Amino acid sequence: MIELKNFTSLNKSEFYLVLAWRNDPNIAHFTKNQKISLNEHLTFFDKLKILNDKKYFLVFDKDEPIGVINFIDICEESCEFGLYANPYLKGKGQILMDELKNYAFGILKVRKIKACVFKHNEKALNLYLKNAFEIYKEDEKMFYISLSNGGGDLPFL
Secondary structure: OEEEEEEEOOOOOHHHHHHHHOOHHHHHHHOOOOOOOOHHHHHHHHHOOOOOOOEEEEEEOEEEEEEEEEEEEOOOOOOEEEEEEEOOOOOHHHHHHHHHHHHHHHHHHOOOEEEEEOOHHHHHHHHHHOOOOEEEEEHHHHEEEEOOOOOOOOOOO
16 A cells, blocks of 8 residues: 655654655765755755645655655646655655656646656656656756646546
């Protein structure tokens, strides 16, 4: 059973677990802000309690934390997303992707989800392409991807 736990509800050990994952070299290497301090992490969590256009979740599979999914710049039409898996587990990317799509299209009811991915992050890019994302733009470092729901029925639920 998959459970999403809002970052604003995390206990102390979960809070530190997320910080450890986020700063793990296997994850930080693929993020815009490579390493974050404890103070930055605390400030970020405090801001999440008052912001309505951002949602971050720790994802559990049968009580085991398997990764993080997030949504930013949430508006009626679209949002940007991010995800990263527990660096000590393998094969959880598709579960995270399924939950991400379900939440974005089923709960947030956006029509389009977007993200940017470093060109050297082949594993993530392959996951996105396997899930019908399209590259709509690129620059020197990044691919910009999107997936449209198309309205009407929710194909990902």
